Amino acid sequence: MILGDIWRVSCEYGEDAIRPLPWYPGNLAWHLNFSRKELRKNQALESFHEFLKHESEVGNITRQEAVSMVPPLFLNVQPDHHILDMCASPGSKTFQLLEMIHQSKEPGLLPGALVMANDLYVQRCDLLIHNTKRMCTANLIVTNHEAQNFPDCSLAKDYSEAYKDTCKPQGLEFDRILCDVPCSGDGTIRKGHEMWRKWNSGMGNQLHLLQVNIAMRGIALLKVGGRMVYSTCSMNPVENEAVVAEVQDRGCWFQTHDDVPHDKKNVVLPSMFTSSNGTEGSHTVRGDVEVNIDDRSSLRNCNIEETSKNNHDMDGLPINTNKKFDCTSNILNSKFPLHRCMRIVPHDQNSGAFFIAVLHKLSPLNGCQIQGTKIQHPLAKGITAQPQKEPESETRLYKTSLTRQQNIVSKVVDSAEVLGRQQNLSMDNQTSNDNSTEVEMVFNGVESSRAESGDSMRLQKQSRWKGVDPVLFFKDEVVIKSIISFFGIKESFPLRGHLVTRSTDNARRIYYVSKSVKNILELNTEVGEQLKIVSLGIKMFVSIKCSKCMMFFTDSRFPSNTQFFFTGIHILLKS
Numbered sequence: 422m423i424l425g426d427i428w429r430v431s432c433e434y435g436e437d438a439i440r441p442l443p444w445y446p447g448n449l450a451w452h453l454n455f456s457r458k459e460l461r462k463n464q465a466l467e468s469f470h471e472f473l474k475h476e477s478e479v480g481n482i483t484r485q486e487a488v489s490m491v492p493p494l495f496l497n498v499q500p501d502h503h504i505l506d507m508c509a510s511p512g513s514k515t516f517q518l519l520e521m522i523h524q525s526k527e528p529g530l531l532p533g534a535l536v537m538a539n540d541l542y543v544q545r546c547d548l549l550i551h552n553t554k555r556m557c558t559a560n561l562i563v564t565n566h567e568a569q570n571f572p573d574c575s576l577a578k579d580y581s582e583a584y585k586d587t588c589k590p591q592g593l594e595f596d597r598i599l600c601d602v603p604c605s606g607d608g609t610i611r612k613g614h615e616m617w618r619k620w621n622s623g624m625g626n627q628l629h630l631l632q633v634n635i636a637m638r639g640i641a642l643l644k645v646g647g648r649m650v651y652s653t654c655s656m657n658p659v660e661n662e663a664v665v666a667e668v669q670d671r672g673c674w675f676q677t678h679d680d681v682p683h684d685k686k687n688v689v690l691p692s693m694f695t696s697s698n699g700t701e702g703s704h705t706v707r708g709d710v711e712v713n714i715d716d717r718s719s720l721r722n723c724n725i726e727e728t729s730k731n732n733h734d735m736d737g738l739p740i741n742t743n744k745k746f747d748c749t750s751n752i753l754n755s756k757f758p759l760h761r762c763m764r765i766v767p768h769d770q771n772s773g774a775f776f777i778a779v780l781h782k783l784s785p786l787n788g789c790q791i792q793g794t795k796i797q798h799p800l801a802k803g804i805t806a807q808p809q810k811e812p813e814s815e816t817r818l819y820k821t822s823l824t825r826q827q828n829i830v831s832k833v834v835d836s837a838e839v840l841g842r843q844q845n846l847s848m849d850n851q852t853s854n855d856n857s858t859e860v861e862m863v864f865n866g867v868e869s870s871r872a873e874s875g876d877s878m879r880l881q882k883q884s885r886w887k888g889v890d891p892v893l894f895f896k897d898e899v900v901i902k903s904i905i906s907f908f909g910i911k912e913s914f915p916l917r918g919h920l921v922t923r924s925t926d927n928a929r930r931i932y933y934v935s936k937s938v939k940n941i942l943e944l945n946t947e948v949g950e951q952l953k954i955v956s957l958g959i960k961m962f963v964s965i966k967c968s969k970c971m972m973f974f975t976d977s978r979f980p981s982n983t984q985f986f987f988t989g990i991h992i993l994l995k996s
């Protein structure tokens with residue numbers, strides 16, 4: 422029926438109306454040439470629309486801007502990778518990463534991989550949980566940290582050595598990191614026309630240091646030999662090449678996009694690859710730095726010096742107009758091949774814009790490289806003459822600038838990302854302009870005890886981590902044995918040690934976690950709960966007071982009103 426619909430729609434609206442994106446592996450991504458309104462209103466599209474809604478609800482489809490799907494592709498994710506998504510909400514890329522780790526396994530068989538998805542804001546974590554819940558995965562942990570201060574949960578001083586002996590993680594280290602940082606969001610300009618009015622260069626200037634700090638933290642958490650993708654939906658070089666240049670000045674890195682097969686390069690997004698082959702523009706060499714000065718080059722969209730001469734930042738604070746920011750000179754003086762950074766620009770394929778840089782970690786960071794980021798805010802440097810002699814004021818300046826950055830981030834999130842957020846709340850019937858509906862849906866998706874208390878707004882105002890129960894391993898042997906015998910679960914099935922809950926007194930919900938998540942939880946317990954875990958694993962059993970709940974198996978023989986939750990069925994069926 423759906424093929425018939427697609428055929429009919431193609432006849433009526435032309436071949437391009439619904440087509441697979443040729444650059445996405447496995448024909449798994451499709452482009453629809455309809456606005457939301459058309460999908461909702463057009464009678465001919467009705468059953469197709471219903472199909473999309475249903476498949477979105479059950480997690481088979483995610484609606485996403487095409488260019489936003491590009492960064493995870495460059496991570497080359499394998500089914501045993503530990504992956505960190507540093508700034509993950511609303512979670513469209515997290516969803517992609519989860520799809521990738523589950524792809525090579527049969528349904529029910531869990532990969533050895535793990536995705537840790539993080540966001541700074543509690544409400545956005547809730548949105549992230551809501552959007553990733555459809556995946557029904559036991560291999561996800563959602564955390565709530567400042568990405569730039571993400572904990573490493575390190576047990577040993579040199580945990581790479583210790584790891585060899587114990588086979589258990591001695592600290593957090595990731596094979597892959599997605600660093601999709603908060604940005605000024607001008608890449609969304611085609612779909613969010615407000616951006617034309619709101620955007621100013623101060624937004625990017627204010628975010629630059631935060632972006633550097635987040636990227637540096639990512640690099641510190643990356644395994645040697647691992648890969649990190651830095652991305653923004655901005656075209657502003659201050660948030661893009663300048664960040665990569667700054668980061669690369671501190672470590673031993675190179676960038677590549679060689680993972681894309683040559684025959685696919687022009688198909689992917691032509692603008693991504695024009696500057697690397699040297700055929701489309703002239704190149705100039707400064708020392709050993711190659712800077713592409715063609716109008717299609719990586720710096721084509723913005724004159725950096727002009728950018729830094731803006732008089733006021735977003736908060737209306739004056740910016741020093743005489744001083745060129747260090748990030749500008751970083752781009753020009755960088756010893757790294759910045760032309761390999763990838764830019765997707767709207768006018769090349771009528772899409773959003775994206776910036777992508779792929780970084781490989783070649784050696785561990787030393788202390789200076791890690792420390793360096795926090796004292797070199799370009800604004801702070803302009804204001805503080807002798808930072809070393811005035812540590813207090815330097816700290817104050819740093820904190821002030823961070824606060825200002827966070828204000829900016831909030832504003833940017835409010836404007837640019839509300840759009841993405843609406844899009845990610847599934848299909849049209851759920852995308853209302855009424856924010857209260859949206860918030861309600863988000864809170865419904867909360868998995869932690871904060872939501873159970875029904876008092877999330879109050880907790881928003883408290884310091885971020887108060888009021889959320891720790892994650893505890895569920896060890897009640899009586900209940901576990903009854904579960905095993907009731908469901909006929911084989912002893913070989915890894916159940917013990919894989920069940921967790923949020924509270925010993927009131928273990929209402931029991932979650933199932935993969936081995937990879939279990940290992941991280943054990944580590945986190947040992948290091949004194951450094952990770953602020955908002956949600957994890959898959960809800961498998963729920964003890965309920967009412968026996969009339971839908972969605973549960975109920976049976977009088979089952980112990981202590983514990984009910985099996987359907988989301989975990991694919992895992993148990995394999996046992």
Ligand SMILES: C[S@@+](CC[C@H](N)C(=O)[O-])C[C@H]1O[C@@H](n2cnc3c(N)ncnc32)[C@H](O)[C@@H]1O
Pocket residue numbers: 489507508509510511512513514515539540541542545566567568569601602603604830834838
């Ligand atoms: C560009 S969006 C991420 C989009 C997401 N990767 C996706 O594909 O759906 C940036 C996110 O970073 C979060 N954020 C802002 N500042 C942060 C910080 N300091 N640490 C972690 N997350 C932060 C924002 O709440 C926002 O959700």
